[in-house]
Amino acid sequence: MSSLRIEGVGKSFGELEVLRDLELTVDQGEFAAVIGPSGSGKSTLFNLVSGLDHPTSGRVLVEDAPASVESGKVAYMPQKDLLFPWRTVLDNTALGLEAQGMRKKEARARADALFADFGLDGFQKAYPSQLSGGMRQRAALLRTVVLERPVLLLDEPFGALDSLTRTDMQLWLADMWQRHRWTVVLVTHDIREAVLLADTVHVLSPRPATVVERIDVPLPRPRGAADFTAPEFAATERRVLETLRGTTAVKAA
């Protein structure tokens, strides 16, 4: 069963056509990356998948049901960590469950159970301002994962981190995925990140966006730092880059 199926989806805001005839399928346990030029409608795609907005044409199906906020099947991790300064780290990670209506005590217990796994043990009572950038992102991911929804939607989760921390976090996420096999849709600008983490990379065209190519990443699992220098890594990276540049070149002509 495919966890996420986007069938011929178009989305326009008045005159502005943002998505056109977009096709994308993600299987259960698959790590998919969506990469595209800036302004290609990635956040629109995100709103459609999370059910915050509805397509003008076509269908977005999550586990064979139309995407909606009410169905509660997609957990969304925004670009900003959005940890609230007035909540402790534990209370922040329990926020998603609380927002769903779970009682505070139970929400805390569930989130607390994941702290060790996310390398945050001992920081339950700290405030977000006391955490490093990488730890904040791990806490934000914990808040997303603890919801146990079938699809994780990650919107440039490491975009705001410095380059070293970002690489650390990418390797950490690769390791976490290896152990948990979440179904992930990762939107990113970072080709390296997409190739390291994903099974498939979907390349978007400029607006109106459509998937111009679906590239399988031939690297074996589990993946780690050594993969950055593997020949297949460089080859896949080049293919993604050429596809991306191809889409913009066609547009410019």
Next chain:
Amino acid sequence: MTALLRSLWPPLLVLTVVVGGWQLYVSAAGVDPMTLPSPARVVEQGWLNREELWAQTLPTLQETLLGFALSFAAAWLVAALLDFSSAARRGLYPLLVASQTIPIVAVAPLLIIWFGFGLLPKMLVVTLTTFFPLAANLAAGFAATDREAMRLLRSLGAGRWRAFRLVRVPSAMPYFFAGLRVSITYAVVGAVFAEYAGAEAGLGIYMQAQKSAFRTDLVFAAVGVTAALSIALFGATYLLQRLVLPWERKVGK
């Protein structure tokens, strides 16, 4: 504590210079105490009449606190209403702003005519003078909530009330305390002013009586008590903030 001392000594220095200059001028020029009493005389006479001053302070304090409590409740109610309903925002907000142009000087005597010389008209004057900064700041605080945070909560299926409670109220706290500090400084003056318009007891009516008796020194003493009361209430808002917003203390440590 040292931070408190550091921020206190400059205004204390200025105050000392002003009061010292006033004392020197009055004793050197031999000014009639009925026109301008020396600070030493104000303190001396204030101390001699401390029982009477204290007896007059209590009703003023009572009016201030009760009026402010009413204002506080009304401000939360109205600000929440403005936040939940755009119709209320369009219909009420301009009227709230317009209400600020009504001079209290004109309203206070009317309130006395309507509600008599008791507690209620004074409470209402305090409420009228303190309500607007409180409500306006609170409404602005709700409105300033991070849009991304609201999007996250919506994607989690949180309804308006839950999102209000979990995110909008805590985000508004810094605005709320800014408004609280502005309005609490108006509160005591509002009560004193209301007593001026007609009262059986209180600092306002006491000042008026002493002025008529040419006891300028006791007028000044009452002014001093009023100021001390305002400063104490202003300081109390900082204590309250430390209690309500404990995370602010840990930031930057």
